[in-house]
Amino acid sequence: MLKYFHFARIAFGDHMSNRLRMFTRFLIYLVLLWVMVEMWRVIYHSGHAPHDIPFVDMAWYMGIAQMMFFLSPRLFVIIDDDVRSGNLGYFLNRPIPYLWMRFTEGGGALCGNVLIYYSAGTLLAYLYIGELPSNGWGALVLVMVLIFVASLIHLLFQVISGLSALWTNDAIFIYHSYQKMFLLLGGIYVPISLYPDFMGGTFLKFLPFAAMVGDPCSLFLSGHTDGFWSILALQIFWLIAVGAGAWAMFGRALRKVEINGG
């Protein structure tokens, strides 16, 4: 396990050294935070907002839900590039499986982002929203824990998207399809409790997206944090399930590796 730690450590250092990239992404996050909060402020002023959710909790929901997408590095781009350039093959004769090497590197970069977004991001969100969520800072910490685990699941989905390039020659449209599903069914723009009953009650429970963003952020809306452990358990289930899926896919992908020329 020590080797994985060092791969993550080096990726963390490499990620943190690219300050311009980090700053630009962070700036985009702040713009998105502003757009989402202002959009809901307009909805609340119009009188069409849900009566049982205070604006401040909705603002925190939106702020952290958007943050989730910015925490994970764009791992699928790296894997897609490895597949298309043939670099993937050259990583296969190392004593560390390529899949976990890239996942660990993604984890290292994720930790770098966590450091920035969980400190500066939440501080700026607090200054902008003006107060803590109704459940207090404790809920904020618990949501952050869940969002971190969700980011690991998101990394695994990115690994799967990236590896799909071995079949499709282009991972971008696979990732975008996944991302659109996530945006629609994960509760990124609208809390899942506001979805039609047939979706929020049954359909979404069989998909991982709600467990990644909608359920964790709903801790801001529920008035209590009792659901934390059940959400965490569900996330761990999805982490294992998606990880097993990625591993099985990787096993099949190895036979598809072709490197011509040289």
Add this chain to the structure above:
Amino acid sequence: MKSSILVENLVKTFKIRRKAGLLKSLFAPEYETLRAVDGISFALKEGERVAFVGPNGAGKSTTIKILSGILYPDSGSVEIGGLVPWKDRQKLAYKIGTVFGQRSQLWYHLPARDTFELLSYAYEMDRDDFKKRSDELIDAFSAGAIVEKPVRQLSLGERMRCEIIASLLHRPKILFLDEPTVGLDVVSKGIIRDLVKRASEEDGTTVLLTSHDTGDMERVCDRVIVIDYGHMVTDKPVRDLRSGFIRDKIVTLAMKEESIDLSLMGVKIVEHQPHQVKLSIDTAHTSVEFLLQHAMQKSAMIDITVEDPPMEEIIKAIYANGAKAAC
């Protein structure tokens, strides 16, 4: 001596999509099969240095990629230290080192020393052992200053030295080098060749090297395997290549007369200047001795040089024979 690598009837094909109309390529794509490696068999003993030579598309890189566990073959068997490369990738990784001239295993933004450290963790090296080994290699490759610079700032020759250090760090039993001198200048090529040979001699590392540059073959290897169209054309000690495949000799004569007539069977003039002539002789028709006697009858000689043709010519002759055999 034990076999280090054992390859039997290795076959690898690639499917290449045929160009067709939009609908046909969407619903009923057609493929043609390219046999990149077609029944190759050979064995390498421990500590042997073997060059794997062939023109573009001959199948040499594909073979190295199969041997190093990157590609699956269609059929045939490979055994490296009792391991099957594509099945035992992780275990095999500890026994082999690889250098692919056109790829890098070094982290681009980091100094090479950081990559060495990371690889040492990947190969689970003892900390003291890693320090000793990396110091040894950095010293042997005169790379003290190079390894501290970010890889992106290194010249190709400097980067290649770091690549080879990275591949030797964990003391592999076998080193696969796929065109390690591609793109290098003459001086850098010489350095890399000498370093690889010395590292192999000191540690007893088996070396399998592919290259288009016959200098790599002559300076580093004891044996050469030539392949073409996926088939083995020849497998000989490097020193036997000349006698086995080419009967020509190059003779340069410097003489008192401005020019002399040397019309003999199998003798061709390659270059002619006043008082000097360079000839190519097919020794099957005319012996060198006979040519010299003949020339000395016509003019007093100032200097005589008899050479083998350059290795490139020999390899060309081997390819030509191989192509004929394949047809």
